[in-house]
Amino acid sequence: MRENDTGTEWYHIVETALSRRKESAAPLTGERESTIFRHGFGYPLALVLRLRVLQIVCGISAMVMGSVAFIEERQKFNMGLGIPAGGITVLAAAVSIHTSRGWSAISGVAGAGAGAAGVLWAAAACLLVALVVQCCRTILDPPGIDHGDGPIEEDTTPSSRDLVVIACVQIALAAATLLSAAICARIDCVT
Numbered sequence: 001m002r003e004n005d006t007g008t009e010w011y012h013i014v015e016t017a018l019s020r021r022k023e024s025a026a027p028l029t030g031e032r033e034s035t036i037f038r039h040g041f042g043y044p045l046a047l048v049l050r051l052r053v054l055q056i057v058c059g060i061s062a063m064v065m066g067s068v069a070f071i072e073e074r075q076k077f078n079m080g081l082g083i084p085a086g087g088i089t090v091l092a093a094a095v096s097i098h099t100s101r102g103w104s105a106i107s108g109v110a111g112a113g114a115g116a117a118g119v120l121w122a123a124a125a126c127l128l129v130a131l132v133v134q135c136c137r138t139i140l141d142p143p144g145i146d147h148g149d150g151p152i153e154e155d156t157t158p159s160s161r162d163l164v165v166i167a168c169v170q171i172a173l174a175a176a177t178l179l180s181a182a183i184c185a186r187i188d189c190v191t
Helices: 006-019 045-072 079-099 101-107 114-140 160-190
Strands: none
Touching: 045 079, 045 114, 045 160, 079 114, 079 160, 114 160
16 A cells, blocks of 8 residues: 555455444344343344334225225215224324334333223224225125116216225225234233
8 A cells, every 4th residue: 555545545444344244233033242131032023013014004005095985985984984094003003113012121111102002903993894894895785886776877976896996905904904913912912
């Protein structure tokens, strides 16, 4: 290396630092160096956080699909129930992230807000079940099908095929949300 070439010297320092294998600051396994973490967590925080993110994504998607259904049904609040169901699901999942046992074990807060999370999840579950019922009713008897009751005006009736598709998507979102919430509840009860 040349005498006055500090740029090359810094380049080699950075290159050496970047070429070393990076160590995780918080490994996911129970093997840690310090005595505090010798026993490791029995709580699968990474899995629970992934499930909470899934719940948030499903909640946002349910709100979007509920809005589409509300518009498609000409401002009837049948499958538009996805809007409040998705909103409360997102709120419940967000509160649950902060009350998970992994975070409470780290921060020392044992269950602060767990009651609020339980109430929000109960409300979300009720709304999601009601949404599934409304969607099943739409699938079994979609509006816009001619039952011989009289003339049907094309401008005022929603497309039954579109409503059935929206109903199926909302049922899938609600089922994924309820299943992931049940898995998280089981993890919280077992550990």
